[in-house]
Ligand SMILES: [Zn+2]
């Protein structure tokens with residue numbers, strides 16, 4: 001319903017730059033020019049967390065991750081071009097833009113993805129009511145359609161966390177520690193022993209993904225990966 005309504009009231013223009021979209025691409029909300037401004041994250045990177053890092057010593061991002069979380073990848077660098085797309089997804093009221101973002105995410109190479117179950121990062125109930133949708137769930141469902149794997153909403157927020165934007169990396173970790181637990185309608189089924197893939201919009205310091213992975217690991221998950229659309233260019237850990 002929503003999609004048909006949008007097509008009636010919205011001109012076929014790019015949601016980001018307002019350039020006209022070709023008629024035959026009306027299923028997308030972002031034009032080719034804007035998509036080409038997204039810079040893919042490419043190796044060399046840390047094999048585990050996907051962050052470009054010196055290849056000696058401990059990786060400062062992932063050395064203390066929960067053991068089950070063995071791989072995290074992001075599609076594009078979170079510079080101004082990608083940031084405006086994430087902003088439109090979260091605050092633009094048009095979750096259909098998730099289709100454009102997952103076109104980039106689907107190019108991320110994750111081992112054994114066809115056997116995986118996708119798990120969106122949940123929003124707190126209050127934020128979900130205010131926004132009307134969970135952007136990570138939209139990303140997960142679009143990705144699942146591309147990859148041919150199921151989505152299960154295994155996680156819930158135990159509390160409403162402060163918005164992460166203004167926090168230092170250390171306080172981000174404290175802010176989300178213990179913020180997730182396994183439990184909702186989907187979680188009444190046993191946690192699958194198959195591969196679980198967390199899906200979120202951005203990877204900034206990894207704190208949110210780590211807290212979510214820890215909750216899944218505590219519930220018995222053995223193998224967890226994560227995929228996000230955006231990756232912070234330089235997470236400041238000083
Ligand atoms: Zn555009």
Ligand SMILES: [Zn+2]
Nearest residue numbers: 046049059062
């Ligand atoms: Zn790493």
